[in-house]
Amino acid sequence: MSKFTNRLSKESSPYLLQHAHNPVDWYPWGEEALNRARTENKPILVSIGYAACHWCHVMEKESFEDEATASFMNEHFINIKIDREERPDLDHIYMDAVQTMTGSGGWPLNAFLTPSGKPFYGGTYFPPRPVVNRPSWKDVLTGVNNAFREKRQAIEDQAENLTQHLLRSNEFGLEKITTLNIDPDTTFTREKAALMYTNIMKTADQEEGGFGRAPKFPQTFTIQFLLHHYYYTKKEDALKQACLSLDKMILGGIYDQLGGGFARYATDIAWLVPHFEKMLYDNALLVIVLSEAFQLTHNPLYERAIRQTLSFTEREMLSPEYGFYSALDADSEGEEGRYYVWDKQAIDAILGEEAALFCAFYDVREGGNWEHKNILNIKMPPEEFAAQHHLTLKDLWQRMDKCRGVLMQHRNRRIRPLLDDKQLLGWNALMNHAYCKAAGALGEDHYRQVAIRNMDFLLGRFQLPDGAFHHTYKDGVAKYPAFLDDYSYLIQALLQLQEVTGDVGYLYRAKTLTTYVLDNFSEPDTGFFYFTPTGQADIIVRKKEVYDGAVPSGNAVMAMNLYCLGIIFDVPGWRERSVQICALLQQTVSRYPGSFGVWATLIQGLTYTIPEIAIIGGNFAMLREDVLRRFIPIHVLQSAPSEPSNQDFPMLGQKPYSSGTAIYLCRNYACQLPVNEVDALVQLMGNV
Structure with missing residues (x-):
């Protein structure tokens, strides 16, 4: 040796x-x-x-x-x-x-x-x-x-x-654009949006939900595109496929029916058998799209999944400093899934007379439903199961939740999967975004407070004196230069946190970070961004990632950030750059929307226009909460107690005086007459 x-x-x-x-x-x-x-x-x-x-x-x-x-x-x-x-x-x-x-x-x-x-x-x-x-x-x-x-x-x-x-x-995939003066009204057409929808539906599994065959990943970006497409076009099949996909995941084995939270993917077409690892980013992205689905449908199943998933996140993934850990292992005691699976005999012994109902509901069988063990999953829609057993849905869930609590006590005595306790800037920002979306959709102040504390942690522990950020943090030490994804997700989280708090300080931070990204990550010839910052010496190629992987394309998220911040701070060059890079990719996105879901969603938003909403004066905070509970696809939202004296925020300035609360719907600062109720705003938006 x-x-x-x-x-x-x-x-x-x-x-x-x-x-x-x-x-x-x-x-x-x-x-x-x-x-x-x-x-x-x-x-x-x-x-x-x-x-x-x-x-x-x-x-x-x-x-x-x-x-x-x-x-x-x-x-x-x-x-x-x-x-x-x-x-x-x-x-x-x-x-x-x-x-x-x-x-x-x-x-x-x-x-x-x-x-x-x-x-x-x-x-x-x-x-x-x-x-x-x-x-x-x-x-x-x-x-x-x-x-x-x-x-x-x-x-x-x-x-x-x-x-x-x-x-x-x-x-790869870039069109040749001969002019920088691109008009989104003529460049992004409804025909192209319809083509993206058609190409997505070609891969849709209309029986088991999701897209493609096994292994099945959540593909939240595609689901989000379909939710937005339904809003714009009222195509029922778009909503049906999005909701079918979410329903099947929530009821399937990919979802932890006892503890909440989603595994990374399913190995089968029916979502029964997960690859049991739990990743922070997957749960963040699913909470984001579930929040939008709940806003649109008010389905209580989505609220339940959001609350259970965030409860899992806080219980098992949140550090004392309010940073989120990265992942839980698939294995424990050297065996994949051992922590999560059950013998029927064990459940019978633990639950006693309640075991029969629990096992029927969660598909627990003698001999198991997977490799002689049982993965908890729900075969029958809960409403149907409750009716068959002469229960109300509320009674069914109450009894099941009581059983879940008892079984969780027993599961907690098992040897736990390894926790990957490093905290990544980008993944934390995605979960911050998720908490903001859940706070708005459910009207839950606790989620807003978690997002605020987490953002304080990110800004306090990851930032360097020169304004740059680190990528990872553990045991009091931050290291490695942050990447494009880190910055783009952080800027997006700051925008979302501003929406749910009204604190313009987050907008100033987002603007500063955007300037940093433009200075250090730009590819001048196209307007896209490299994954790594200028001057990094230990790589052979400076990659430019434009497609979505397991996490959103940093370029796509930056395009969205540039558009929104360009509106908020009236920086036309930022909006133009966003439109330009969307135009460069549009043909490829139209052909392969499943690989470019975030781009597809943004391009669709540009096609149908991105609304600007300003809530000023009076009960602005209460009306903001009401707006946040509504489903509004890509938009820009600001709120304030009164018109600001400075000129940093043109959306809030130069508005006619109103003694009450005024809600303005605008496009490129051209505003319709204000309304003072959110229902009236929704009606205005439907007429645009």
């Missing part, structure tokens, strides 16, 4: 710490490892994953803990471990490279690089022994080592070609 030094024990990432006792000579990403690769002229193995990743755990146990495998890795490679959540910039680069080479991607991601950091080979999970269509990890290591020694020039050529491909991929 060769000597090795595993350098991960001093890292803060739970994922890296999981590998700190491997017999692999692991480095974190940094100059020490990169310099050694150049000095010793060795290939680099970059292995990327995250703490809640099931197959990352599997490969660690099978290969990285194996001394013979580790010895070969140590002798022939410079081995680097990366937490994809700490360094999404590196993950994007090497994931794109592996997907280009193999046609697929995922985690763990294992990429082989030249000593200069350019990728030339890679894949995802490799087993310890060959299986059908998948070589063993040892075979891969041997093959890469031999090729690097014997076919070096071919390796270098492959790496250079792949790097050039990564650079060219930044231009």
Whole structure:
């Protein structure tokens, strides 16, 4: 066994710490490892994953803990471990490279690089022994080592070609626009919005909800587009598909029926079997779209899911400083889902005479509904089940909630899944946005207060003296420069927090951050934004991400931010830039709206116009609460006790005096006559 030094024990990432006792000579990403690769002229193995990743755990146990495998890795490679959540910039680069080479991607991601950091080979999970269509990890290591020694020039050529491909991929999907004076009224047409809807519905599963086949992800951006499309067009099928998708998820096994909160995705088409990890961002995005669905439908099932999910978030994901942790692992006691599944006999013993009703409602069977265990899920709509059992819906939920509380007490005695307790700026901002949306939709002041305290934490712990922000925070230490997603989501959260509080201080912070993004992330030729800031030296390519992944496209969110802040502060150049980059992508978005859901939603909003709402004077706060409970797609909202004396906010200024509360509906500052009731505002909006 060769000597090795595993350098991960001093890292803060739970994922890296999981590998700190491997017999692999692991480095974190940094100059020490990169310099050694150049000095010793060795290939680099970059292995990327995250703490809640099931197959990352599997490969660690099978290969990285194996001394013979580790010895070969140590002798022939410079081995680097990366937490994809700490360094999404590196993950994007090497994931794109592996997907280009193999046609697929995922985690763990294992990429082989030249000593200069350019990728030339890679894949995802490799087993310890060959299986059908998948070589063993040892075979891969041997093959890469031999090729690097014997076919070096071919390796270098492959790496250079792949790097050039990564650079060219930044231009994917962009149209050539010959003028910067783009008129949104003629550029964004209702025909294009209808085409986006048609293309989305081609992938819709109209029986089980969602889009496409298994595995099924929530695809909240697509659901949000459909909710907005229904508002604009009154197409019932749009609303039906959006609600079917949400209903099936809430009633399915992807939703934690005992503790609240959603798993990352379902492995089957019926949402029964989740990949049991719970991610902060998924729950934030689902609360956001559930809040809009509740505003639109007033379905109590959505309110219930919002409240339970945020209760889970505060119970298990909230730090004493009011930062949100990143994730809960899928595994406990070395087994995926063990913490969440049940034997019928155990439930019978715990619940006694209530067990029969509970088991019938939550699909608990002898022998189990998944791998001899039971994943709690609801097969029959609760209203139908209650009627069959001669109960009111209220009585049914009361009895089930009592049972849930008893079973939660027992579940809490189990060994819990690992908590990934690092706090990421962007994911926290998404959850802040979710709390704001829930506060507005449900009229719940507690959610507003959590959002305020969380924003205080983000602004206090992540910001540097020069105005820049860090990306991640743990144990009192913030590190790594923030990325585009971090800034764009934070600006969006500040805009939302201003809506639910009326505090213009959040708008000034959003404006300052937007200026910072424009100065440090802009791609001048197109108006888009790079993922990484100017001057970052440890990446081979500055990526420009425009599509939605598991989280929204930072570029799409910045386009929305620029439009809204351009209205609020009357900065025409910001609005024009937003419209320009939407126009550059419109053709691609129309063809592939499922991959560009946030863009599709913004372009649809520009098509049907984005309203500007100002509430001034009198009972402005009470009327603001009423407006926030209504479903209004993309909009700009400001409220104030009286017209401000300064000229920073043209939406609030230069309005005729009113002794009561005046609500103005405007477009490009051209306002209709004010009304003093929210119902009248809604009627005005319907007539536009």
